[in-house]
Amino acid sequence: MxxxxxxxxxxxxxxxxxxxxxxxxxxxxxxxxxxxxxxxxxxxxxxxxxxxxxxxxxxxxxxxxxxxxxxxxxxxxxxxxxxxxxxxxxxxxxxxxxxxxxxxxxxGPEGTPRRLAALPGSEPSRPYTSEELGELAWWARTQSGRWRCGSALALVSLGAGAGLTSSELLHLRYGDLIREPRGTTIEVRGPRTRRVPLLAQWESPLVEACRDLDERDWVFRPGPRGHHLNLVTNFIAKSAGAPSARPNMQRLRATWLILHISAGTHLIALSRAAGFSSLESLNRFMPFADAPMDELADAELRHAM
CATH class of the missing domain: 1.10.472 (Cyclin A; domain 1)
Structure with a gap:
């Protein structure tokens, strides 16, 4: 042939x-x-x-x-x-x-460098504002039908609360949510296996999303289905009452990362929780993070233990 x-x-x-x-x-x-x-x-x-x-x-x-x-x-x-x-x-x-x-x-395009450079920031990495997150939570709760509402809440909660990707969301079962006295931990399966503590503010929405699920149920779109990434994009495209800031798993993940960077979460711990292989992967999110006040930064640099 x-x-x-x-x-x-x-x-x-x-x-x-x-x-x-x-x-x-x-x-x-x-x-x-x-x-x-x-x-x-x-x-x-x-x-x-x-x-x-x-x-x-x-x-x-x-x-x-x-x-x-x-x-x-x-x-x-x-x-x-x-x-x-x-x-x-x-x-x-x-x-x-x-x-x-x-x-x-x-x-490929002319002028492509022989040495690999850091990936520049991109629009999908722009985090949601607190007002936009409120709109997304409202969007999720107004979906018609129990499973659509629960899936929408899971999408927002696990994106903004644990930084999951679309693929990781699709492979998550209810049994992968570990309930502990101090909060919920997500057991992420697949090539980037890891444990991710859920942000406390998303505990209640996730509980609401998972109501009536069994251990083996998928958290997003329970029931028989495949694992194509377009399941997430199609779900969003067919949803009712989409807010001005449309749901996007990449932006939800960026929102989670940037919140942690701005809050001073240890970058090595954050990189591991995100499933990154190196700290360099955090570089493109840095322009969106809040810098500490000069006095605080000086004190931390001077008195690190």
Whole structure:
């Protein structure tokens, strides 16, 4: 079979494995990029498609445009593979990264740096204000039907209260919520396994969200379902009475991170709770955090123990 036929066969396979709504979003970018890159790189077509589909999903979740000039920047690829592909094992990410970097070298934007730089801040990382969080809580409670209301409350509570990603929300069961006298701790499963203490202000909404759930029930959208990331975006898109600040898991996670940074939470502890592999991942959130007063900063720097 020719390389062109192998590529088209791989494209049809991945289209069939994706939902219609997801492929409508990522398909044009994957098709165009794969067809342009395949003659220029030495990887099999199915591996090219696999890598591009994961990159496209990551960009959609992060709110970045699916354009070659953005998605094929080396720093974007590095951040997406390191932080936004929890569905892949460490070994799979190790394989996907060089494929994407080779595609970037072949057809990426001119001037792409050879050395990876820190990812610049992006609009989806802008935190919600306290007023906007109030609107989101109101939006969640006004959804029609018990399960839609509970799922909306869980989405907001676990995003703003524990910094979960869309994928982590989709894989969370009620039994993963550990109730302790001092508060709730979230047992996050998957590639970035960790324990995350829930912010106290979101305890009550989460209890309300999980009313009547059993240990094995999904916290978000209980009942039979898949785990495609578009389940979250579709749920939001079909919700009633969307507030001016639309629900977005990436912004909810950013709100949680920036609140902790501003409050002086130990950055190593915060990085671990967020599932980051290094403190560098916190850099893009720093511009939004409140700086301590000069006098307080001086005292802390002078009297650190």
């Amino acid at each position: 020719s390389d062109t036929k192998l590529l088209e066969s791989a494209l049809r396979l991945y289209q069939a494995k994706s939902s219609a709504s997801e492929w409508t979003t990522i398909g044009p970018f994957v098709l165009e990029t794969a067809r342009a890159a395949a003659p220029l790189v030495s990887y099999p077509p199915r591996r090219i498609i696999h890598a591009l589909c994961n990159l496209a999903r990551a960009c959609v979740e992060l709110g970045w445009p699916l354009e070659t000039a953005t998605a094929l920047r080396r720093e974007v690829i590095d951040f997406a593979v390191s932080n936004q592909m929890p569905n892949l094992s460490a070994g799979s990410r190790t394989c996907v990264r060089p494929i994407l970097l080779r595609i970037a070298e072949a057809i």
